[in-house]
Amino acid sequence: MRDDGLDRAIDAAGGIxxxxxxxxxxxxxxxxxxxxxxxxVVVVESATGVSRNDLRPDLYGEQAGSAELVDPIDAARAQEYALLATLLSAPPSKRLLDRLAALTGDATPLGRAHAALADAAASAVAAQVEREYFDLFVGLGRGELLPYASYYLTGFLNERPLSRLRADLTALGIERLANNSEPEDHAAILCEVMSGLADGSFDASPEAQRAFFEKHVSPWMGRLFADMESAGNVNFYRTVGALGRTFIEIETEAFTFAN
Structure with missing residues (x-):
């Protein structure tokens, strides 16, 4: 039997x-x-507008009442990762494009990337963005890019980086989704995990979070985003690539400084 949060998400999306x-x-x-x-949770929240507190009150209900316990910088990091996870997992809906168009920027590199993404979202047509996503990540047989750690690190899918990732996810108590055929080393899933680590949804020390980033994210994900920036026949996802590359560079520098 489905719980109330899942039912609300299904209703908001228009069906399963x-x-x-x-x-x-x-x-x-x-x-x-x-x-x-x-x-x-973060992807469903972005796709449907149903808040994470309603989707999983067991995970987020108490946190919502004590948000001051989450460092503002970590909360912002979690939101950035959640946004990237959403855009890497599926093409944005018209509703999400409208929300992205309202993003504001500033003079910082990340602020400029936000402003560029907002401009691209404001002029985007959802059907065209969906085609961009298909050509980039799905394609007829395969997309232009394969957003998996194993592929970027070894040239092949389902290689040792994936088995190492699975071992580390198990150690963190993060279980594989049942009936999900997507390997865990997909960039969207890794961004979801980093979002959960940043906002405390997954219990891990700062040292464990840094080790996870340095082992499973920083060695390759910046290259994926750079490849998105230079991919052919894309407009919206070029700005997603610029945002992701900039954010990963900031994260890499921050973790290096902390180390």
């Missing part, structure tokens, strides 16, 4: 098939959920 499509996974996977898995 529509929710699966919005978050970029198969319909049977969503059909088998009894509640929104922890690793999918």
């Amino acid at each position: 098939a529509q929710l699966a499509r919005k978050i970029g996974i198969s319909q049977p996977s969503v059909s088998n959920w009894t509640r929104v898995p922890a690793q999918r």
